[in-house]
Amino acid sequence: MFSIGALSKATGVKVPTIRYYEEIGLLPPAGRNAGNQRRYGQEGLEALGFIKHARDLGFALEDIKVLMDLDGELGTDCAEANRIACAQLDQVRARIARLEQLATELERIAHLCDGGNGGQCKVLTALGDHSQCAADHGS
Amino acid sequence: MFSIGALSKATGVKVPTIRYYEEIGLLPPAGRNAGNQRRYGQEGLEALGFIKHARDLGFALEDIKVLMDLDGELGTDCAEANRIACAQLDQVRARIARLEQLATELERIAHLCDGGNGGQCKVLTALGDHSQCAADHGS
DNA sequence: CTAATGGCTCTAGTCACTAGAGGTTCAAGA
DNA sequence: TCTTGAACCTCTAGTGACTAGAGCCATTAG
Numbered sequence: 433m434f435s436i437g438a439l440s441k442a443t444g445v446k447v448p449t450i451r452y453y454e455e456i457g458l459l460p461p462a463g464r465n466a467g468n469q470r471r472y473g474q475e476g477l478e479a480l481g482f483i484k485h486a487r488d489l490g491f492a493l494e495d496i497k498v499l500m501d502l503d504g505e506l507g508t509d510c511a512e513a514n515r516i517a518c519a520q521l522d523q524v525r526a527r528i529a530r531l532e533q534l535a536t537e538l539e540r541i542a543h544l545c546d547g548g549n550g551g552q553c554k555v556l557t558a559l560g561d562h563s564q565c566a567a568d569h570g571s
Numbered sequence: 572m573f574s575i576g577a578l579s580k581a582t583g584v585k586v587p588t589i590r591y592y593e594e595i596g597l598l599p600p601a602g603r604n605a606g607n608q609r610r611y612g613q614e615g616l617e618a619l620g621f622i623k624h625a626r627d628l629g630f631a632l633e634d635i636k637v638l639m640d641l642d643g644e645l646g647t648d649c650a651e652a653n654r655i656a657c658a659q660l661d662q663v664r665a666r667i668a669r670l671e672q673l674a675t676e677l678e679r680i681a682h683l684c685d686g687g688n689g690g691q692c693k694v695l696t697a698l699g700d701h702s703q704c705a706a707d708h709g710s
Numbered sequence: 711c712t713a714a715t716g717g718c719t720c721t722a723g724t725c726a727c728t729a730g731a732g733g734t735t736c737a738a739g740a
Numbered sequence: 741t742c743t744t745g746a747a748c749c750t751c752t753a754g755t756g757a758c759t760a761g762a763g764c765c766a767t768t769a770g
Contacts, residue, residue, distance in 0.1 A: 435717080437717080470717085524673050590750095633725095
């Protein structure tokens with residue numbers, strides 16, 4: 433049996449975050465001891481480990497909830513889990529592409545300036561003027 | 572003179588967002604007409620355009636505030652603006668690196684499954700078990 | 711037995727908006 | 741001039757995923 437602090441250490445999820453997960457129904461309400469403190473068993477550890485790993489992979493809590501519900505079902509068909517994972521992968525790839533455009537643009541802007549002073553700052557000018565940008569970096 | 576709606580169209584920033592920017596002091600309070608409606612001139616357009624561009628580049632509103640204040644100062648030294656831009660670039664690069672790790676891991680997980688069913692879903696198992704991961708994709 | 715640590719609930723704050731209610735003003739057509 | 745509908749106003753509350761703090765109670769080591 434783990435206390436909430438022990439579970440926190442074991443998983444790397446902060447104590448208030450664990451309580452938050454319970455509050456929003458992502459974790460089932462923990463059992464309590466005589467003094468009303470939460471006590472967790474192996475299945476609590478596994479559930480929280482699953483959440484932690486999925487969060488690290490960038491899944492939204494809502495998606496994690498769906499994945500966990502899938503897991504409970506008997507003879508789970510894999511299709512839904514796979515769909516969610518692929519959607520997540522697409523999102524991550526899209527974010528990478530977007531960030532790479534930003535990085536290009538920021539490099540250009542940052543290189544305008546040698547850190548000297550006097551006159552109008554070219555960095556500020558570049559930030560103010562989208563038309564100077566090489567590409568459509570966003571909208 | 573622009574109404575808030577015209578300014579919104581001209582910049583691509585939504586109307587409630589413009590009011591929000593004013594509320595938090597990012598935009599100076601707009602002048603009003605006889606009927607208490609906001610009216611903007613050229614400088615309003617430019618200020619909002621600056622904010623929009625910087626937001627598109629991923630700058631936080633707090634950083635944008637600093638940049639705009641810098642812009643107002645006479646003989647602005649460029650160093651601070653440059654520092655903020657470079658910090659932003661570093662952040663973007665770090666996020667890209669992190670996301671690339673995630674993408675690798677997600678590809679591995681998504682490929683475990685052909686969408687068939689029966690037995691324990693390998694996608695769910697992989698999500699639950701960090702030790703299967705090739706790399707330390709997060710913490 | 712006492713002190714330190716850890717746990718409890720509850721409220722409010724973060725960031726950057728977004729949505730909705732309920733009311734007022736503007737601009738264009740009849 | 742009147743009317744209608746769009747655009748505007750303020751205010752409150754909600755989003756996601758936590759984080760911080762107040763004020764109190766439980767557990768545990770010495």
